[in-house]
Amino acid sequence: MTAALAGCGGPGGSGDVTLKLVAADYGDSAANSSKKYWNRLVTAYEGEHPGVRVDVSVYSWNDVDREVRQMVDRGEAPDLAQIGAYADHAAAGDLYRASDLLSIPVQADFVPELSRAGEVNRVQYGMPFAASTRLLFYNKKLFAEAGISRPPTTWKQLAADARALKDAGVKTPYALPLGPEEAQAETLQWLLSGGGGYTDSIGNYDLDSVENFATFGWLRDELVGKGLTGPVPPARLNRADAFAAFARGEVGMLDGHPTLMKTARAKGLDFGMVPMPGNGDGSGSGDGGGGGRASLGVADWMMAFRQNGHREQIGDFLDFVYSEKNVLAFSREYDLLPVTASASADMASSPKDADLAPFLEQLPGAELYPVSKTSWASVSADLKKRIGTAVSEQGSPAAVLGQLQRAATREDTAG
Template identity: 60%
Template sequence: MERRRFLGLAAAAGATGATAVGAFTAAGCGTGTGTQSAALTVVAADYGDPGRGNGSQAYWNSLVNAFQRKHSGIAVDVQVLSWKDVDRKVAAMVAAGRPPDIAQIGAYADFAAQGRLYSAREVLSIPVQADFLPPLAGAGEVRRVQYGMPFVASTRLLFYNKTLFARAGLDPDAPPRTWEQLARAAARLKAAGVKIPYGLPLGPEEAPAETLLWLLSGGGSYTDKVGNYTIDAAANIKTFDWLRDRLVRRKLTNRDPGGTDRQELFDAFVRGEVGMLNGHPTLLEEVRRRGVKYGTAVVPGAEGPSDGTLGVADWVMAFRQNGRREEAGRFLDFLFSEKNHYAFADRYDLLPVTTSANERMRGHAEHKPLRRFQDELVSAEFYPVGKVSWAKVSADLKKSIGKAVGEGPGPAGVLGAIQRRAEARDSEAEVP
């Protein structure tokens, strides 16, 4: 499944490492009735699997058709790309001097720092901008100005297999609330023959998310309250010491956490091979479809349920170069209207980013399993995506953090090295 495998790689390429690509072609466009030069150009990511008939192009086609019935003078061309390609290709378009008018991708800060983006207040009407959930609006800011408009979001909860819990003699209605309870449950699951008692994905796909979940549950984070990196803080080193000593070295996780991606463990979970892991809303669809008896709980913390949880968002941004501020604003207002925004979140079991669409989702009984995720979103902590250096720091985490639970230099050495590189990149990326 190509649904970004799933949402959560928010620190993708930014504006680096790209090669030039051409402007939109007829084969690459979604809909639009005007000429190429006249059309508002939009690049968006695919959250579905076109091979299974649930690709995102159908949503955008329907949205554009409805928009053009109200705004017949504004043609819109939408190009939907795989998450493997979309960040890189948008960066390439920008580098080649041909940015789209609107992009829906994983990161915005590089473009904002270069002065390429309209601020949210320049393109959105006041009611639409005010409708964003405050934590998400704040996560879209660079130096207190919002440039990133959240598109959809997710949070994380602990998923556990009730059937495997019962087999191990554990109460299937009493998930672990603390690290020690999690370690004891994992040991019982291992003794009962469960292949992977706790799924720990520290491979490139999920490393920044799984890491932040553990840091938050231990009272730490990636940054302090004023935005300085704190990757090697004492609380974070203590967290990874515990993770290495109490789970990894006791063989209560997958064999190679640093080489294991999230999708591997999600697939193993729905096959009944994983006792516990941290998951997000899109995992619900698969466990329901496969008939897995599962439960969810707040992520365990050092002394009790974690006070903080991870929030992840994807972003919409409007580029200045083509001067299409008014047209882009009208389309974005339409995109974020309650009906249209809810339709996308509903289609892919993701969390809406506006207050109005969130309340609408709460009112639908079929989305009851999502309510706990919605509750967590209100107080979630997001990646420091407003820092221009974050894309490179995230890439470093993906490459290096797995070593912290291995047999090498240990958590203090690994986290310290990542911290030093993060500080250097932060200095290089100072916003003028």
């Protein structure tokens, strides 16, 4: 899906320049496609800044990172890319530093946790564009019909609730999307709730930790193996399909981000949201009092390629993109969290954004992907392909996580 959007850039640029931007689509239909957001933004920019044209190409999340990689490999890098990972491009020397582009007030306005996550060797190359955290969504009607009085806070309770939902005829008690669209998110949220994660305390990959083995063993044995994750095998279930099924009332529970609220409400669904359950005592047994309840944070990134020059024009355009007004407009359009402190403060104090408050509260302590590692793009792609097999009937979490760890180590060493 491609949109050629004409915009103009003025101060800081001279002559006629065309900036090419590749962006991800945050919409779930043509009616709210991101190309409409970019069309409005670029049109507004055009009215104030003569001299620069901005051509925006919008692709689905399934395709956008690959499209940018192929463009770079062909020697046809865009001026700007708004995608999922930046560090491999930074390590190759392809990107401008954020400080080369942005005015000091704009760069200083980024949420500190996100700004630091955009650094490679303490230099910021990745500019956060959108952020989200995760909560457990549950269908209140299905819970009531299954006799469940409150949402779970531990794995043991989640499994018991899933069993009750299945006994009540719910098609998918817990949706576990480990398909290729966004398996890295569902995986990390579960690893964190089990006391593990993708990396250890000093930042080395730690995919094959004892905690991670226990987490995926529990998922295989207590959810998937007992038929509590629905008719589609987790390895083939994508997030978008899981969200759509939840909005249709076919799913009892799932791990969701803020955009699911709008989709569910549009279908008239009565739902609740709580922090993701923890594994209790940290043993992976599901007993105990809800320990290991760390939240996943996700940030998507804007980056600027050096190949075509245009540094001044890119910087001027990005200052406009990251104005408080535009950051809030995007965040509210797609129910995402602002990436700047000024927009976050506005959202936190605004009654109309009250639904996003639980997600916003999670952000300061959330754990993000290891996006500053140049190997992350490759590791993430590998994980999307393989991780779902770890919970299949004959799957071996130890074998799959071991393979992923070895591959991640090779990529990290090579990088």
